[in-house]
Amino acid sequence: MKISELFGKGAPIFSFEVYPPKTEAGAATLQRTLAELTDLAPAFVSVTYGAGGSTRDRTVELVSRVQHEHGLLAMAHLTGIASGRAEMAALVARLVEAGIENLILLRGDPPADVDNFVPPGDGFAHASDLVAFIRQQYGDRLCLAAAGYPEGHPQCRDLALDMQHLVTKVRAGVDFIVTQIFFNNRFYFDFVARARAAGITVPIIPGIMPITDVAQIQRMTKMCGASIPAVLRAELERRRTDAVAVTQLGVAQATAQCVDLLLGGAPGVHFYTLNQSPATRMILTALYACR
Numbered sequence: 001m002k003i004s005e006l007f008g009k010g011a012p013i014f015s016f017e018v019y020p021p022k023t024e025a026g027a028a029t030l031q032r033t034l035a036e037l038t039d040l041a042p043a044f045v046s047v048t049y050g051a052g053g054s055t056r057d058r059t060v061e062l063v064s065r066v067q068h069e070h071g072l073l074a075m076a077h078l079t080g081i082a083s084g085r086a087e088m089a090a091l092v093a094r095l096v097e098a099g100i101e102n103l104i105l106l107r108g109d110p111p112a113d114v115d116n117f118v119p120p121g122d123g124f125a126h127a128s129d130l131v132a133f134i135r136q137q138y139g140d141r142l143c144l145a146a147a148g149y150p151e152g153h154p155q156c157r158d159l160a161l162d163m164q165h166l167v168t169k170v171r172a173g174v175d176f177i178v179t180q181i182f183f184n185n186r187f188y189f190d191f192v193a194r195a196r197a198a199g200i201t202v203p204i205i206p207g208i209m210p211i212t213d214v215a216q217i218q219r220m221t222k223m224c225g226a227s228i229p230a231v232l233r234a235e236l237e238r239r240r241t242d243a244v245a246v247t248q249l250g251v252a253q254a255t256a257q258c259v260d261l262l263l264g265g266a267p268g269v270h271f272y273t274l275n276q277s278p279a280t281r282m283i284l285t286a287l288y289a290c291r
Helices: 024-038 056-068 085-097 127-141 159-173 185-197 214-224 230-239 243-263 278-289
Strands: 013-018 044-047 074-079 102-106 143-148 176-181 204-208 268-272
Touching: 013 024, 013 204, 013 278, 024 278, 044 056, 056 074, 056 085, 074 085, 085 127, 102 127, 127 143, 127 159, 143 159, 159 185, 176 185, 176 214, 176 268, 185 204, 185 243, 204 243, 214 230, 230 243, 243 268, 243 278, 268 278
Parallel strands: 013 044, 013 268, 044 074, 074 102, 102 143, 143 176, 176 204, 204 268
Antiparallel strands: none
């Protein structure tokens, strides 16, 4: 099934993101997380793809397991920056052969351990190039998603220019958009308004990450260009050394965000789980209880 077929059914879509673990302990944790999150009946689960394709084989393996062993609709992340066209065509063919019909396409980052990285000459300089390539290869057989940045891409802080780039991606063949994390819902609602004004009509799913670790969220927001509101930042600092208190605040913050987003018309919520289930379970259980 294509994820695009799930929209407009009258109920919000809840989904999760996981990443391929690097260790046996990490694999065991993810196995437990998937089992626990499966009980919440997510609409789909996305599986990330490491910088420069560093987790390529593990991504293909995990996305196949999610769909066939856990019985969940799976979406594979693909990044184009380090892949030539023949290589990308072969990778997509592997996913299609495994029954994967849903892809989220990103430009991606170069491998962190490679100095003076040079992308392949026949590669994909932008996510829109990757979208166009796969759409040309497969037509409407696949559902293609792309990322959106409510506060602007970290390498393009001009919101008008960043929206032009998003329009280009959508016109290349994007079926829906999943946003980067944010902690002030005004960024999402303004982003959607700008997208609609620019002619983008596809669904835009907000991406939410429950805060469970102060240092971790500070690193991640710095990398992705998201901001933490001053009041929330101050409260996190007060709790920095108390992991339980940080998680309680993070769950409360994310739950309030989700309620406001859904009341404001968001088609669902995509949770960045970091391969952990407790915070997401608490939030989603509360949201189900509010129905």
